Amino acid sequence: MVIINDHQVFKALSEPIRLRIAVLLTEGEICVCELTEVLRLPQSTVSRHMARLKSVGMVSDRRGGKWTHYRWVGQRHPLLDTLATYLVGLRSKRPHKGDLIRLVRYRKTKRCE
Template sequence: MKKTTALFKALAHQTRLRILCLLLDGEVCVCQIMAVLGLPQSTASRHLAILKNAGLVEDRRDGTWSHYSLARNGSPLASQLLEVLGENLPHTTIGAKDCQKLAEALQKKNCA
């Protein structure tokens, strides 16, 4: 039950839902998450750590930066929840705006 509770707690924050929305189309660098959401590095890292500990995302290091993606081998419940979120988050006003900002940031391909 602890894992299920952690999973739902991780989903119970708007910033973490916005991060998940950004990751729906694939791997994203933490610098791009910071830029799109207007977050300082420490805040972005804290939210990403919560999502990672809940089994929703995984990371990959590349020099100074970490790149995040949706967890491929999460629990069946996490996978089902990510599927439902993937069908709905991009259609919210904030989700659509965030995805547009991310598309623009990915075209620039630069991390600060």
């Protein structure tokens, strides 16, 4: 169990790409190749951001075959819970709405499991 520092949580979300990732995670598990596609970023960039979110203790990962699935670990942590609720409200706004549309579209063509 990682001890979470509030300011590190805020720092994680202060980066626009990580904020987009956080909103995507409100939908549930997501893997790196999906994020790479949805965000249209190099894989190394995505993995680096996920490593940061994990080191802060905001996400956990699960290996499934070739894929690494990340998920938000908000349960029982006051700040992460509070933020998750707020992030859900961002789903309908730019640029998150478009991200979610691309995620759904991508999942129709490819399954990561």
